[in-house]
Amino acid sequence: MNKxxxxxxxxxxxxxxxxxxxxxxxxxxxxxxxxxxxxxxKTYKMEQIGAETEYSYVFSRDTNYMIAVCSSSGxxxxxxxxxxxxxxxxxxxxxxxxxxxLYSVIAYQCKxxxxxxxxxxxxxxxxxxxxxxxLGFKK
Amino acid sequence: MKxxxxxxxxxxxxxxxxxxxxxxxxxxxxxxxxxIAMPHTKIGDExxxxxxxxxxxxxxxxxxxxxxxxxxxxxxxxxxxNQSNYTSNFSxxxxxxxxxxxxxxxxxxxxxxxxxxxxxxxxxxxxxLGIGQFYNFEQIKRLALNANNIDSLLYLTTRNFxxxxxxxxxxxxxxxxxxxxxxxWLEALHLSCKIAGKTNNKALMDRIAEQKVxxxxxxxxxxxxxxxxKINALVDRLGPLKNVFGQISITYEVKxxxxxxxxxxxxxxxxxxxxxxxxxxHIYEITKNVENxxxxxxx
Numbered sequence: 324m325n326k327x328x329x330x331x332x333x334x335x336x337x338x339x340x341x342x343x344x345x346x347x348x349x350x351x352x353x354x355x356x357x358x359x360x361x362x363x364x365k366t367y368k369m370e371q372i373g374a375e376t377e378y379s380y381v382f383s384r385d386t387n388y389m390i391a392v393c394s395s396s397g398x399x400x401x402x403x404x405x406x407x408x409x410x411x412x413x414x415x416x417x418x419x420x421x422x423x424x425l426y427s428v429i430a431y432q433c434k435x436x437x438x439x440x441x442x443x444x445x446x447x448x449x450x451x452x453x454x455x456x457x458l459g460f461k462k
Numbered sequence: 463m464k465x466x467x468x469x470x471x472x473x474x475x476x477x478x479x480x481x482x483x484x485x486x487x488x489x490x491x492x493x494x495x496x497x498i499a500m501p502h503t504k505i506g507d508e509x510x511x512x513x514x515x516x517x518x519x520x521x522x523x524x525x526x527x528x529x530x531x532x533x534x535x536x537x538x539x540x541x542x543x544n545q546s547n548y549t550s551n552f553s554x555x556x557x558x559x560x561x562x563x564x565x566x567x568x569x570x571x572x573x574x575x576x577x578x579x580x581x582x583x584x585x586x587x588x589x590x591l592g593i594g595q596f597y598n599f600e601q602i603k604r605l606a607l608n609a610n611n612i613d614s615l616l617y618l619t620t621r622n623f624x625x626x627x628x629x630x631x632x633x634x635x636x637x638x639x640x641x642x643x644x645x646x647w648l649e650a651l652h653l654s655c656k657i658a659g660k661t662n663n664k665a666l667m668d669r670i671a672e673q674k675v676x677x678x679x680x681x682x683x684x685x686x687x688x689x690x691x692k693i694n695a696l697v698d699r700l701g702p703l704k705n706v707f708g709q710i711s712i713t714y715e716v717k718x719x720x721x722x723x724x725x726x727x728x729x730x731x732x733x734x735x736x737x738x739x740x741x742x743x744h745i746y747e748i749t750k751n752v753e754n755x756x757x758x759x760x761x
Binding site for chain 1: 512513515516517518519521522525526529613616617620621624665668669672675676679712714716719721723724725726727728729730731732733734735736738
């Protein structure tokens with residue numbers, strides 16, 4: 324096998340791996356993690372890996388929300404999402420404090436209308452090149 | 463970090479609950495304005511971009527409308543043929559939002575025959591605003607014609623609006639995003655008020671009163687662009703609505719919550735509740751004012 328041919332194979336292989344990992348960060352791929360019955364609402368992106376990113380959204384009472392987190396590392400979450408209410412009280416997170424497990428999807432049954440904050444924090448920066456999160460709702 | 467702090471301050475101010483708390487928050491806002499010694503409180507583009515993302519989708523109200531009223535009524539919508547009346551970018555952006563909400567309503571009721579004319583109106587207005595490239599109209603049309611594709615249609619149209627907002631933000635045209643959101647929100651409120659007037663449904667009336675939270679964010683953003691005479695006139699027209707929402711309060715009772723794993727999803731069931739305090743007169747006043755504002759927008 325000559326050098327040119329080997330280099331070509333290597334580049335194609337590298338491109339495919341890169342495409343696959345970056346595809347995890349596309350909303351179209353991430354929405355697949357949201358369960359049936361939920362309707363897509365918003366996409367959130369981490370502006371800069373390594374820095375915390377925060378967004379807000381008005382949640383409504385008697386509505387179920389689902390948040391999926393997708394990063395370049397594959398199906399396992401490497402970014403922590405924390406949900407705070409209007410008074411900045413932590414009310415949900417994809418990091419289960421008992422088991423220390425990081426979930427890629429959380430659901431929140433809302434009974435209080437108001438502004439909520441979603442904060443994204445990288446947990447394993449070495450494995451994360453990009454991160455996208457989607458929010459869905461169900462009545 | 464500055465951005466988070468700034469959004470936090472504004473959101474803390476506008477998410478106030480009781481009237482006493484509102485007074486103190488207004489003082490806080492004045493204090494902040496004084497401390498940064500600016501003659502006019504101008505919100506930065508980045509903060510506006512974050513506030514835009516915070517505005518709830520009109521789809522949430524549309525689902526509630528469908529839940530409370532099974533009867534589809536096309537006469538409640540802005541006629542698609544009105545599209546040719548909109549000549550300024552101001553009215554085009556507002557009515558792009560109006561038609562977006564109308565298309566969501568039509569889709570939820572599976573009235574595909576009506577959907578096509580609204581998709582066409584959306585295409586024409588977005589083309590005229592230079593944002594038509596974000597719509598794949600053939601794909602949207604194909605999805606709209608099949609009742610089994612409603613989820614895909616709602617996903618695609620919501621993503622299109624997100625792409626438009628991102629594009630307008632990059633092009634420093636966020637005021638058009640704010641107008642699109644305002645039109646969409648007003649149309650959803652108009653539909654809610656009309657259905658609530660017919661059904662007296664408490665859940666819908668609660669949701670109308672709770673629009674206080676979203677209204678305050680929209681008002682804040684519009685007011686930021688009040689140097690534009692047309693937007694300034696719209697802010698003036700929103701004045702009576704601001705007055706009514708100012709009389710409505712939301713209180714919160716914090717309780718424990720349950721956490722469990724369901725099919726690989728970590729689920730939180732909150733027992734904390736909000737209560738919105740309003741009277742039927744408030745709903746009547748909101749309905750009346752929304753109709754006045756909407757009529758001035760869609761004419």
